[in-house]
Amino acid sequence: GDSVTQMEGPVTLSEEAFLTINCTYTATGYPSLFWYVQYPGEGLQLLLKATKADDKGSNKGFEATYRKETTSFHLEKGSVQVSDSAVYFCALSDRGNQGGKLIFGQGTELSVKP
Amino acid sequence: EADIYQTPRYLVIGTGKKITLECSQTMGHDKMYWYQQDPGMELHLIHYSYGVNSTEKGDLSSESTVSRIRTEHFPLTLESARPSHTSQYLCASTGTSGGVGTDTQYFGPGTRLTVL
Numbered sequence: 219g220d221s222v223t224q225m226e227g228p229v230t231l232s233e234e235a236f237l238t239i240n241c242t243y244t245a246t247g248y249p250s251l252f253w254y255v256q257y258p259g260e261g262l263q264l265l266l267k268a269t270k271a272d273d274k275g276s277n278k279g280f281e282a283t284y285r286k287e288t289t290s291f292h293l294e295k296g297s298v299q300v301s302d303s304a305v306y307f308c309a310l311s312d313r314g315n316q317g318g319k320l321i322f323g324q325g326t327e328l329s330v331k332p
Numbered sequence: 333e334a335d336i337y338q339t340p341r342y343l344v345i346g347t348g349k350k351i352t353l354e355c356s357q358t359m360g361h362d363k364m365y366w367y368q369q370d371p372g373m374e375l376h377l378i379h380y381s382y383g384v385n386s387t388e389k390g391d392l393s394s395e396s397t398v399s400r401i402r403t404e405h406f407p408l409t410l411e412s413a414r415p416s417h418t419s420q421y422l423c424a425s426t427g428t429s430g431g432v433g434t435d436t437q438y439f440g441p442g443t444r445l446t447v448l
Binding site for chain 1: 375424
């Protein structure tokens with residue numbers, strides 16, 4: 219079945235460092251791909267999405283490119299801030315999935331130190 | 333901006349009590365979901381609904397039940413709470429946009445349940 223694998227955390231960075239969180243997927247169809255962010259004590263918020271190969275999603279300085287050849291959707295940010303400390307989830311939604319269900323990775327905790 | 337609400341945000345309750353976690357959305361979304369989130373962060377789908385009078389069990393077996401009598405409302409009920417039910421419960425919804433399967437889920441703030 220479809221699945222999503224993220225790099226394990228926690229990831230600890232200093233402020234202004236470069237961030238990469240790896241995400242790879244397995245899917246039989248042509249999925250849409252998402253990154254969600256969860257701040258402490260809150261629900262998940264959509265960070266960015268991409269719906270087809272080579273699309274780049276971007277928001278708040280974060281970017282991710284849908285790479286069909288490597289089945290990847292890695293999250294990057296050039297300069298992280300303390301306020302980026304959160305848990306990040308990669309997810310996919312198969313276009314053939316009429317239930318609209320998402321398949322989530324296990325989450326990666328990011329901690330940014332001043 | 334997503335308009336999906338969950339109450340209560342925090343609940344501490346004794347073993348054996350019946351509880352209902354409320355979830356409402358004002359976006360007219362047809363599909364709604366309940367997730368249980370581990371302390372280790374992983375999300376598990378426990379229930380979902382395609383619309384009014386539709387409910388399905390998710391990937392993780394749960395002793396909870398749900399109902400969908402109105403489009404905007406998707407409550408989750410535990411008839412007899414146990415310490416093993418202690419967890420974070422997240423509600424989400426989605427509506428069709430741009431075709432089948434390309435839906436973005438919008439999440440509520442969650443209910444943190446502790447059963448003593």
